[in-house]
Amino acid sequence: MDFKSSVELLELCRQTQCPISEVMRRRECELGETTRDQVDHRMAKVLEIMRASAALPLKKPSKSMGGLIGGESKKLYDHAARGKAICGDILQRAMTYAMGVAEVNASMGLIVAAPTAGSAGIVPGLLLALQDCYKISDDRLVDALFNAGAVGYLAMRNATVAGAVGGCQAEVGVAAAMAASATVELMGGTPEQCMDAGSTVLMNLLGLVCDPVGGLVEYPCQNRNAAGVANALIAAELSLSGVKQLIPFDEMLETMYAVGRRIPIELRETALGGCAATPSACARCGGCG
Amino acid sequence: MAFISVFDVLGPNMIGPSSSHTAGAAAISFLARKMIAPPIVKVEFTLYGSFAKTYQGHGTDRALLGGLMGFETDDTRIRSSFQIAQDRGLDYRFTPCTTETEVHPNTVDIRMENAAGQTMVVRGESLGGGKVRIVRINGVEVDFTGAYSTVIVVQQDKPGVVAHITKVLSDNGVNIAFMRLFREAKGHTAYTIVESDGRLPEGVDVPLRNNPNVQDVMLLEP
Numbered sequence: 001m002d003f004k005s006s007v008e009l010l011e012l013c014r015q016t017q018c019p020i021s022e023v024m025r026r027r028e029c030e031l032g033e034t035t036r037d038q039v040d041h042r043m044a045k046v047l048e049i050m051r052a053s054a055a056l057p058l059k060k061p062s063k064s065m066g067g068l069i070g071g072e073s074k075k076l077y078d079h080a081a082r083g084k085a086i087c088g089d090i091l092q093r094a095m096t097y098a099m100g101v102a103e104v105n106a107s108m109g110l111i112v113a114a115p116t117a118g119s120a121g122i123v124p125g126l127l128l129a130l131q132d133c134y135k136i137s138d139d140r141l142v143d144a145l146f147n148a149g150a151v152g153y154l155a156m157r158n159a160t161v162a163g164a165v166g167g168c169q170a171e172v173g174v175a176a177a178m179a180a181s182a183t184v185e186l187m188g189g190t191p192e193q194c195m196d197a198g199s200t201v202l203m204n205l206l207g208l209v210c211d212p213v214g215g216l217v218e219y220p221c222q223n224r225n226a227a228g229v230a231n232a233l234i235a236a237e238l239s240l241s242g243v244k245q246l247i248p249f250d251e252m253l254e255t256m257y258a259v260g261r262r263i264p265i266e267l268r269e270t271a272l273g274g275c276a277a278t279p280s281a282c283a284r285c286g287g288c289g
Numbered sequence: 290m291a292f293i294s295v296f297d298v299l300g301p302n303m304i305g306p307s308s309s310h311t312a313g314a315a316a317i318s319f320l321a322r323k324m325i326a327p328p329i330v331k332v333e334f335t336l337y338g339s340f341a342k343t344y345q346g347h348g349t350d351r352a353l354l355g356g357l358m359g360f361e362t363d364d365t366r367i368r369s370s371f372q373i374a375q376d377r378g379l380d381y382r383f384t385p386c387t388t389e390t391e392v393h394p395n396t397v398d399i400r401m402e403n404a405a406g407q408t409m410v411v412r413g414e415s416l417g418g419g420k421v422r423i424v425r426i427n428g429v430e431v432d433f434t435g436a437y438s439t440v441i442v443v444q445q446d447k448p449g450v451v452a453h454i455t456k457v458l459s460d461n462g463v464n465i466a467f468m469r470l471f472r473e474a475k476g477h478t479a480y481t482i483v484e485s486d487g488r489l490p491e492g493v494d495v496p497l498r499n500n501p502n503v504q505d506v507m508l509l510e511p
Contacts, residue, residue, distance in 0.1 A: 027295075028294060028295045031292050031294075032292065032294055039295070043295075043299070046302065065345070065346050065348055105306045108304055109304065109365075110304055110305075111304075111305050112299055112302050113308050113418070113419070115298050117303065117311075117312070123299070145299055149295035149296075149298045150295075152298035152299070153295065153297075156293050156297065162418075164417075214343070214346060215339070215346070216343060216346040217305070217306040217307050218306070
């Protein structure tokens with residue numbers, strides 16, 4: 001069982017009457033020559049690391065290696081605890097977790113690249129927030145991770161997830177598409193609605209450049225993890241409400257890749273343009289001296 | 290196209306902040322350490338390209354040193370690897386090289402010295418997503434990833450050595466996935482690198498050494 005596009009994936013879902021997560025799990029067992037128990041066990045380990053990395057900065061905020069970030073997740077948490085949060089429960093929690101995972105990553109903690117280290121907060125951020133608010137079981141969260149994995153696999157296979165190749169839209173964009181699709185499945189949407197949500201995210205983040213200050217995975221990367229969960233949530237809500245998208249996922253993925261290759265080299269992880277080249281960033285970095 | 294696993298998407302499980310500059314760096318030296326008899330007492334890392342520019346902020350230095358001490362990419366000891374190396378009496382040094390630019394952007398030379406006084410220089414490249422490859426051993430261009438069980442035979446470039454290697458491997462039931470010969474020049478030192486799907490049989494290096502033109506044999510398990 002394998003698929004090369006979302007069209008083929010959706011066809012497999014129809015044939016087997018299975019959600020995307022189950023098709024992806026069967027593919028993994030078959031092509032990875034392993035068993036259902038083994039892949040579920042391994043994914044449970046992924047979830048465990050994700051959860052620990054989201055929780056750690058609330059207990060123990062830490063400064064990043066480059067010193068540009070640290071403590072943001074705790075600030076968000078305390079702000080909400082004072083009853084001052086304006087984003088609503090899910091988004092507030094999701095952005096707190098997402099920025100926390102980014103902080104752990106930037107301070108040399110243990111994370112799961114999802115699909116990259118720079119975008120590692122988005123998938124766990126949104127899924128763990130949904131678990132908090134809707135009392136979702138770990139088993140269903142593992143299912144959601146397989147769904148997210150299917151979307152990320154299509155991006156790796158047919159486009160790119162490297163900021164140096166396709167800009168931030170390929171990292172945060174794809175991570176948010178993964179989170180959106182997983183959310184739709186978790187909240188009872190159809191496989192078609194999952195892929196529509198993925199398409200929406202790629203559309204809304206199309207063209208986002210990769211411009212890390214000092215060349216480090218810290219700033220604006222951490223902020224964009226928060227932007228990623230917000231975009232994923234918007235896309236999932238649209239899809240679940242019945243709004244359909246004109247442009248299917250495969251076409252948006254191809255477009256994202258084509259746009260990515262046309263992004264100038266200064267805006268693809270080289271720290272030569274965008275946020276990295278602003279006077280304030282240069283004053284802080286001092287890397288060119 | 291190679292199989293993309295769901296754990297290539299949701300993974301690697303790694304110490305941050307960068308799959309190429311941190312996880313990949315640890316993976317390169319984790320591989321390199323298997324290529325010299327332990328214990329390693331001294332190591333010098335020469336960093337090129339983007340590694341040379343951002344190695345401190347990405348923890349590339351800690352990851353390289355941690356990998357050399359046997360820490361895998363998800364080992365939380367990586368963050369403390371300077372202290373651990375000092376405690377173990379491992380002498381280490383990092384030298385950024387910004388003059389040589391005709392290399393892959395994330396390249397490192399690792400010069401290792403063991404207690405017996407043997408030295409080994411390995412060049413590795415971090416390719417992104419935690420994937421790596423070794424491209425040079427003691428000045429000879431090679432190419433392997435360590436993803437497979439790997440046999441490295443250091444030999445004099447003479448007729449019959451490759452036949453000897455394949456015969457020994459065949460006698461020991463090793464199924465060869467890839468096999469390549471790399472050499473400095475005709476008649477000089479050459480490296481035969483064999484990659485195999487399954488685990489290598491215990492002690493297969495003994496019969497491989499049993500040839501006058503074979504200088505050394507290394508077995509690397511993933």
